[in-house]
Amino acid sequence: xxxxxxxxxxxxxxxxxxxxxLVITITFNIYPIxxxxxMSFYTKYDFYNxxxxxxxxxxxxxxxxxxxxxxxxRNTLVFVIxxxxxxxxxxxxxxxxxxxxxxxxxxxxxxxxxPFVTSTVAIAQVWNWIYHSDYGLLNYLLGLVGVNPxxxxxxxxxxxxxxxxxxxxxxxxFNIVLFLVGLNNINTRYYQAAEIDGANAWRQFxxxxxxxxxxxxxxxxxxxxxxSFKVFDEIFALFQGSSGPSKSALTIVYxxxxxxxxxxxxxxxxxxxxxxxxxxxxxxxxxxxxxxKHVHY
Amino acid sequence: MKKAASVLRYVIxxxxxxxxxxxxxxxxxxxxxxxxxxxxxxxxxxxKQLQWGNYVEAFKAAPFARYFVNSVIVTTVTTVGQLFxxxxxxxxxxxxxxxxxxxxxxxxxxxxMIPGEMLIIPNFVTLSNMHLVNTYGALILPWLASFFTVxxxxxxxxxxxxxxxxxAKIDGASDWRFLWHILVPMSKSTxxxxxxxxVIGSWNAFMWPLIxxxxxxxxxxxVGLQAFTTDAGTNYALLMAASTFVIIPMVIVYIFxxxxxxxxxxxxxxxx
Numbered sequence: 001x002x003x004x005x006x007x008x009x010x011x012x013x014x015x016x017x018x019x020x021x022l023v024i025t026i027t028f029n030i031y032p033i034x035x036x037x038x039m040s041f042y043t044k045y046d047f048y049n050x051x052x053x054x055x056x057x058x059x060x061x062x063x064x065x066x067x068x069x070x071x072x073x074r075n076t077l078v079f080v081i082x083x084x085x086x087x088x089x090x091x092x093x094x095x096x097x098x099x100x101x102x103x104x105x106x107x108x109x110x111x112x113x114x115p116f117v118t119s120t121v122a123i124a125q126v127w128n129w130i131y132h133s134d135y136g137l138l139n140y141l142l143g144l145v146g147v148n149p150x151x152x153x154x155x156x157x158x159x160x161x162x163x164x165x166x167x168x169x170x171x172x173x174f175n176i177v178l179f180l181v182g183l184n185n186i187n188t189r190y191y192q193a194a195e196i197d198g199a200n201a202w203r204q205f206x207x208x209x210x211x212x213x214x215x216x217x218x219x220x221x222x223x224x225x226x227x228s229f230k231v232f233d234e235i236f237a238l239f240q241g242s243s244g245p246s247k248s249a250l251t252i253v254y255x256x257x258x259x260x261x262x263x264x265x266x267x268x269x270x271x272x273x274x275x276x277x278x279x280x281x282x283x284x285x286x287x288x289x290x291x292x293k294h295v296h297y
Numbered sequence: 298m299k300k301a302a303s304v305l306r307y308v309i310x311x312x313x314x315x316x317x318x319x320x321x322x323x324x325x326x327x328x329x330x331x332x333x334x335x336x337x338x339x340x341x342x343x344x345k346q347l348q349w350g351n352y353v354e355a356f357k358a359a360p361f362a363r364y365f366v367n368s369v370i371v372t373t374v375t376t377v378g379q380l381f382x383x384x385x386x387x388x389x390x391x392x393x394x395x396x397x398x399x400x401x402x403x404x405x406x407x408x409x410m411i412p413g414e415m416l417i418i419p420n421f422v423t424l425s426n427m428h429l430v431n432t433y434g435a436l437i438l439p440w441l442a443s444f445f446t447v448x449x450x451x452x453x454x455x456x457x458x459x460x461x462x463x464x465a466k467i468d469g470a471s472d473w474r475f476l477w478h479i480l481v482p483m484s485k486s487t488x489x490x491x492x493x494x495x496v497i498g499s500w501n502a503f504m505w506p507l508i509x510x511x512x513x514x515x516x517x518x519x520v521g522l523q524a525f526t527t528d529a530g531t532n533y534a535l536l537m538a539a540s541t542f543v544i545i546p547m548v549i550v551y552i553f554x555x556x557x558x559x560x561x562x563x564x565x566x567x568x569x
Contacts, residue, residue: 005394006396010393010394011395011396011397012395013393013395014393014394014397015389017385017388017393017472018386018389020381020385020441021382021383021447022386024438024439024441025405025444027438028423028438028439029411029444031419032419032420033411033415035419036415036416036418039419047422047425050422094310098310100306101303101306101307101310108310110552111314111317112313112314112317113551114317114318114548117497117548117550117551118544118547119501119503119518120501120503120519121522121543122522122541122543123324123540123544125522125536125537125540126323127320129323129324129327129533129537130320132533135335135336135338135340135533137319137323137340140338140339169317177559177562178563226412229412230412232504233503233504236507236523253414256414256417256418257504257508260417260418261508266418266422269418270415270418273412273415274415276415277411277412280410280412
């Protein structure tokens with residue numbers, strides 16, 4: 001075939017096609033990746049002139065001893081555990097129902113997906129209003145069934161649940177679409193075979209649907225976990241530029257933002273980013289290892 | 298039995314859909330209320346007289362026109378620029394043979410593991426050294442390339458058989474011509490999908506614009522809206538009106554291009 005072996009000429013051409021992308025990604029992706037790992041070891045840094053006068057591990061020891069950072073890690077984990085499983089269960093249930101109906105299926109999908117395209121900041125203002133302790137819609141509706149008003153956004157106990165509920169609501173549509181793709185790809189012959197073998201609906205679900213859906217479930221889980229680890233916009237907007245009452249919604253990225261943007265402690269902020277990276281890497285590797293055993297491709 | 302199950306399905310799905318739609322309804326409803334109506338208990342579902350004036354008042358209460366123009370500029374330039382760099386790179390990765398191709402591809406694949414939030418600090422330093430903070434440059438430059446887009450386009454370009462490429466070359470078409478006159482039109486639906494997803498992403502982006510703009514004139518809509526919450530205080534009718542006009546453009550995009558958005562997301566699912 002033509003052009004199979006790279007030549008000097010084809011190499012120059014290939015790199016020329018890559019050039020625009022390379023210039024941007026090297027400047028704003030590759031270089032900063034290296035730089036942020038280095039920065040986490042800067043202990044004396046003048047960022048105006050980009051001069052480093054001391055290196056060391058003290059940024060990491062600072063994080064190790066900072067109760068705020070511990071809180072941020074804990075809150076992030078609570079958020080991930082609160083959002084991901086519930087989101088998957090609800091979106092899978094809705095996808096299963098949608099998959100069984102024809103009439104209005106498109107309209108339902110449109111509605112469930114709508115929050116995904118809306119600005120997090122704008123819709124968080126709406127939720128902020130819905131959560132209002134005196135005039136909020138949610139407390140009114142809960143009042144109808146006899147629940148006492150909850151101070152959703154000012155009570156440290158309730159701030160995280162409020163954040164989790166809003167995040168699940170916003171993320172459902174994305175997972176529903178992916179689960180629908182997965183369900184569509186399951187060959188109906190498997191169900192016919194299961195039916196002949198006398199499997200009831202529940203058995204069909206556990207023995208046919210779940211195993212054949214496992215690659216999508218895996219994808220949705222990994223996506224969801226990574227996304228949830230990086231939560232920021234939702235918090236900033238829902239709690240009006242704070243990390244919630246008594247920092248009850250302080251997460252790792254929020255911590256990074258505060259150290260960097262309001263306290264100008266670049267080294268510590270970079271170190272918290274490095275910790276975030278390794279946490280995500282670690283959790284993703286565990287999921288990969290688990291999927292080797294339990295995902296059926 | 299079958300009938301009952303079907304009815305039950307519709308009941309559950311309808312209840313779920315009501316929960317999904319309720320915040321949007323509540324936003325619109327509140328945005329059209331008088332101030333006393335917003336705090337009335339039991340709540341007013343549909344205001345007696347629709348207060349369209351709230352929209353005018355909210356729009357004037359902060360430089361929303363300016364924010365809107367900023368958002369349009371940033372979204373357009375980012376999307377077009379990113380599409381251009383990505384199409385070129387995806388073509389090189391998919392159809393050209395050259396030294397270093399696989400190595401570069403693997404390196405970029407690896408960088409997709411890095412959380413973007415980590416890059417904010419060094420990128421801010423780079424841009425402030427270039428004196429670009431508070432300019433369109435800072436809002437746009439870092440987003441002019443996306444390896445995710447390159448990756449998606451390469452998959453689509455790969456599905457176009459190499460024979461098409463060789464046939465075009467034999468007919469005397471240059472690579473450039475082949476790319477823009479044959480390959481790109483053949484991949485129209487994927488390109489539309491990544492474009493729409495990119496438009497939505499840019500329009501709604503918050504953390505980066507928040508960090509690189511402290512000049513009011515450079516704010517994009519989401520950042521401007523966030524700043525407006527302090528001015529609006531407890532005037533929820535105005536705040537909801539402002540939220541509505543941040544949300545509406547993407548809802549319109551969604552309604553018209555839903556097919557492509559869903560296809561784009563479904564594709565990313567199939568690859569995983």
